Amino acid sequence: MTELKRTPLHSLHVELGGKLVDFAGWEMPVQYPLGIMGEHKQCREKAALFDVSHMGQVILRGENLGEKLEALCPQAYATLKPGKARYGFFTNADGGIMDDLIVSNAGDYYFVVVNAALRHQDIPHMRDNLDGVEVIEIFDRALVAVQGPAAENVVGDLCPAARDLKFMETTEAPINGVDCRISRLGYTGEDGYEISIPEDKAIEVSKAFLAHEDCEAAGLGARDSLRLEAGLCLYGNDIDQSTSPIEASLGWAIQKRRKEEGGFPGADRVQKELAEGPAKKLVGIKPDGRAPARQGVEIQCAEGNTIGQITSGVFGPTVGGPVAMGYVSKGHGEPGETVNLIIRGKPQPAQIVALPFVKQNYKR
Amino acid sequence: MATYYSEEHEWLTVEGDTATLGITKHAAEQLGDVVFVEQQEAGDEFEKGGEIGVIESVKAASELYAPVDGEITEVNEALADNPGALNEDPEGEAWIYKIKIADAAQLEDLMDLDGYKALIG
Numbered sequence: 001m002t003e004l005k006r007t008p009l010h011s012l013h014v015e016l017g018g019k020l021v022d023f024a025g026w027e028m029p030v031q032y033p034l035g036i037m038g039e040h041k042q043c044r045e046k047a048a049l050f051d052v053s054h055m056g057q058v059i060l061r062g063e064n065l066g067e068k069l070e071a072l073c074p075q076a077y078a079t080l081k082p083g084k085a086r087y088g089f090f091t092n093a094d095g096g097i098m099d100d101l102i103v104s105n106a107g108d109y110y111f112v113v114v115n116a117a118l119r120h121q122d123i124p125h126m127r128d129n130l131d132g133v134e135v136i137e138i139f140d141r142a143l144v145a146v147q148g149p150a151a152e153n154v155v156g157d158l159c160p161a162a163r164d165l166k167f168m169e170t171t172e173a174p175i176n177g178v179d180c181r182i183s184r185l186g187y188t189g190e191d192g193y194e195i196s197i198p199e200d201k202a203i204e205v206s207k208a209f210l211a212h213e214d215c216e217a218a219g220l221g222a223r224d225s226l227r228l229e230a231g232l233c234l235y236g237n238d239i240d241q242s243t244s245p246i247e248a249s250l251g252w253a254i255q256k257r258r259k260e261e262g263g264f265p266g267a268d269r270v271q272k273e274l275a276e277g278p279a280k281k282l283v284g285i286k287p288d289g290r291a292p293a294r295q296g297v298e299i300q301c302a303e304g305n306t307i308g309q310i311t312s313g314v315f316g317p318t319v320g321g322p323v324a325m326g327y328v329s330k331g332h333g334e335p336g337e338t339v340n341l342i343i344r345g346k347p348q349p350a351q352i353v354a355l356p357f358v359k360q361n362y363k364r
Numbered sequence: 365m366a367t368y369y370s371e372e373h374e375w376l377t378v379e380g381d382t383a384t385l386g387i388t389k390h391a392a393e394q395l396g397d398v399v400f401v402e403q404q405e406a407g408d409e410f411e412k413g414g415e416i417g418v419i420e421s422v423k424a425a426s427e428l429y430a431p432v433d434g435e436i437t438e439v440n441e442a443l444a445d446n447p448g449a450l451n452e453d454p455e456g457e458a459w460i461y462k463i464k465i466a467d468a469a470q471l472e473d474l475m476d477l478d479g480y481k482a483l484i485g
Contacts, residue, residue, distance in 0.1 A: 030423075031396060035396055035397050036396055036397055036421070036422040036423060037396075037397040037399075037422060038397075040422075221396070221422060221423050224423065225422055225423075290399070290400045290444075290447075291400050291402065291420065292399065292400060292420050292425070294424075294425060314422055314423060315399035315400065315420065315421075315422045317397075317422065322399075322400075344402070344418065
């Protein structure tokens with residue numbers, strides 16, 4: 001058995017009573033004694049701190065970084081202004097999504113965050129394809145997310161510069177005398193920050209956040225239910241190498257110029273699906289009853305034909321009932337459509353709904 | 365009246381040939397917040413090792429396996445509206461079924477409290 005990797009916050013998780021599990025080869029807290037439900041509500045109502053140091057942090061240095069990234073991604077990174085961050089993805093030649101990521105223009109370099117499980121793919125991908133760009137994978141910094149309506153106070157009390165950021169803005173500023181990269185974004189649907197901290201100061205800074213009366217630690221379990229209520233995709237569940245951005249209802253993340261001009265891997269498929277509609281698309285699904293519909297559950301239309309599959313499903317603590325996402329074939333997927341989910345062999349009625357399940361609460 | 369424990373983390377309090385069945389406090393802690401319980405109906409018969417229900421937490425579904433052969437005589441209906449009771453009082457109020465035991469000899473394969481404590485460490 002390969003030894004699980006540990007983040008710089010590992011001893012803090014143990015100290016806080018976190019239940020540690022294997023997540024993409026990392027020993028990560030799925031929950032703390034408060035529990036997934038309590039941690040989820042903590043984040044929606046006050047603020048929660050998540051260790052996301054398992055994700056890959058990458059620095060890109062070189063000339064014309066934005067233009068060069070446009071050869072790998074359908075996003076308009078050439079026009080990404082200094083101090084701004086933008087969600088995007090690498091596409092493959094078939095128009096599938098290789099990984100999703102956040103790219104920040106840090107001024108004299110670019111800062112990229114990729115999924116933990118795909119670090120080994122993304123780093124060589126950038127090294128092989130970004131000509132004249134230095135691709136530096138960072139191993140000596142933690143990444144911590146502070147999310148929730150009180151996040152501005154939790155982070156701003158220690159770092160006034162954080163208050164001045166708007167959604168999808170990034171800056172470098174000291175916290176407790178340590179230089180951190182602070183970005184106002186996240187994966188919960190709430191206002192909040194992701195903060196890159198030198199590893200030797202990560203516990204000290206995290207404890208300073210947790211010392212705020214409105215901030216509690218939360219694990220990956222709550223992170224999953226929060227992101228699903230917010231209608232955000234999880235790579236490996238809702239999107240993968242075979243699904244296109246248009247199928248995944250991620251057209252909003254491709255800027256107009258790139259939709260028109262193409263020039264990224266798989267642009268033919270993306271442009272064709274934009275014009276003609278995709279063969280299937282990702283939609284929100286709300287089961288009528290209390291039984292959660294998990295990944296892999298079959299979706300049938302009212303007439304009883306199979307039209308797709310659930311890709312993510314949890315009990316949504318804020319919604320107070322099960323929530324799910326899944327793909328349905330062309331001709332289906334309008335909000336309000338009634339479908340059946342085949343859970344343990346029995347059809348359970350559900351509605352197609354518009355995403356998100358819980359209104360996003362970003363500071364624009 | 366004696367209480368037995370299974371390796372699947374169920375408890376079974378036996379009186380004559382009937383018993384009350386639930387999950388242990390340890391199991392409830394491992395599951396986390398229970399959000400849904402799928403129960404079978406009174407009158408349903410089952411065999412040892414067979415699936416007799418599903419307990420869902422926020423993140424995952426866990427099957428409930430029968431510790432002995434028998435028949436469901438009563439279902440704790442309160443769990444449908446209040447599945448969270450399984451976290452609060454799994455070894456009391458939040459029992460899952462009352463059952464009729466078909467073969468009392470199978471109880472010998474189960475553990476007593478000391479044996480169960482040793483299992484969960």
